[in-house]
Amino acid sequence: MTTIIDGNAIGDRIRSELEGEVERLHDAGVIPGLATVLMSDDPASETYVSMKQRACENIGINGIHREIEPDAPEDALFDELDDLNADPSVHGILVQMPVPDQVDTDAVLEYVDPAKDVDGFHPANVGRLVAGRARFKPATPHGVQRLLQASDVETEGADVVIVGRSDIVGKPMANLLIQKGPLGNATVTVCHSRTKDLAAKTKQADIVIVAVGYPGIVDGSMLRDGVVVIDVGVNRVEANNERGYKLVGDVDFESAKEKASAITPVPGGVGPMTITMLLWNTVKAAGHLEDIEIELP
Ligand SMILES: NC(=O)c1ccc[n+]([C@@H]2O[C@H](COP(=O)([O-])OP(=O)(O)OC[C@H]3O[C@@H](n4cnc5c(N)ncnc54)[C@H](OP(=O)(O)O)[C@@H]3O)[C@@H](O)[C@H]2O)c1
Incomplete structure (x- = not known):
């Protein structure tokens, strides 16, 4: 059974925890x-x-x-x-x-x-x-860490392959996951447009995180059984609906789901977490600047 990681539900839970901290500031x-x-x-x-x-x-x-x-x-x-x-x-x-x-x-x-x-x-x-x-973890990679945590996916000792090395996703994601301590301690490989044989890298991974901006860059044939797949990509593709387009990720969801033990959908996976973690950082900043103790790591 593949777990579909529900970013909306996890984001909502974190937001209600944040509300408590906001109340503390209001008080x-x-x-x-x-x-x-x-x-x-x-x-x-x-x-x-x-x-x-x-x-x-x-x-x-x-x-x-x-x-x-x-x-x-x-x-x-x-x-x-x-x-x-x-x-x-x-x-x-x-x-x-x-x-x-x-x-x-x-x-x-x-x-x-x-x-x-x-x-x-x-x-x-x-x-x-x-x-x-x-002080502030960038919102998208921090959101991915929290999705993994909420889904009981252990990063300690895990082989993680990140596809994409942008300053806003890939690089900070790698830096967060190699840190010592909870939500870190992973062994990380970062892939990019010059990587030789991407599939050989992704097939080795316990966790694959994809942030490229190209639909279907990773599919099920590039994954091993039981892998956890986090799809950061958001791409508009033509669709026969009122808007004329739909949003898809970078991962071919259907074939990847066949291999994955857990996978994020697009939409409804990483996206809702990005905004949640931005709110998190704002609450943290207010606590710091106003010298009020806030219980957010
Ligand atoms: N859900 C969210 O909240 C959220 C937040 C941020 C971004 N996103 C989405 O995530 C995606 C990536 O965004 P970004 O800002 O990180 O993109 P970006 O700055 O364009 O970086 C894309 C990365 O993908 C790499 N790449 C390109 N072609 C590749 C290939 N064939 N094989 C392997 N790697 C390849 C690039 O390599 P080089 O460095 O060699 O060029 C680059 O490192 C986009 O779809 C964006 O909309 C979503």
């Missing part, structure tokens, strides 16, 4: 605040930002939203970040990526106050993560 007179900054008119980016804002409101976090014209100069974004960095009611800041071409992405990531960098992408926070002293 101390603090309303945690998350600022989202959008410098784009891409409908997908607009949707992501509004989903994050709605999720904030649902658990008592104050959502602050700022929009900057996509053709504005780079300084318009930095001025906004100056305000948000200095604003004591803002505990977390998230700049929705991608930003337009005239804006230097690396400079933006470095401009956000590291204490408010709830994405965990500032080099100071990346360094802390690698050193095993993470």
Whole structure:
């Protein structure tokens, strides 16, 4: 029997735990605040930002939203970040990526106050993560860790193959899983576009985590029996429905399910966890900045 890992249910459970921590902040007179900054008119980016804002409101976090014209100069974004960095009611800041071409992405990531960098992408926070002293674990890989934990999948001693080495998923995922301690202690192989014989690597794995952005890059023929499969990919493919498209992952779900002991679906797997862990980081940031003890690792 293959377990379908339900990211919605696991995310809901973690959110209700978070509500308790938010209440503790409210009792101390603090309303945690998350600022989202959008410098784009891409409908997908607009949707992501509004989903994050709605999720904030649902658990008592104050959502602050700022929009900057996509053709504005780079300084318009930095001025906004100056305000948000200095604003004591803002505990977390998230700049929705991608930003337009005239804006230097690396400079933006470095401009956000590291204490408010709830994405965990500032080099100071990346360094802390690698050193095993993470302040903010990036939301998607942290969400994957929590999915594995909630599904009783042991990472200690497991052979994990990660397909994809992006700064937001693959690299932090590998760094989290090789850390000493709970949710870590794995032996990790990271694959990418230059990897020779991907299937030879994935077939060895106890856990396969795929974050590429290409539907069906991993299928059942590339997996061994009993593997745990985590599909991070989200891809739009044409479909005969009202919207004209549907969302699929990077893994060929049907053939992978035949081999897997547990697998995440798309949608409804990793996606809901990403927003949940962003809320987690915002609550943590508020606790830190306001010097209130919060029970979140
Ligand atoms: N569910 C969520 O919350 C969530 C969050 C973030 C991302 N995602 C989704 O996850 C997917 C990946 O996102 P990302 O931002 O990590 O993507 P990305 O920055 O485009 O990175 C893709 C990675 O895949 C590798 N790759 C490309 N072709 C490959 C191949 N043939 N074999 C092996 N590896 C290959 C690339 O290798 P190179 O480095 O060599 O180019 C790169 O490391 C996307 O579908 C995205 O929408 C979902």
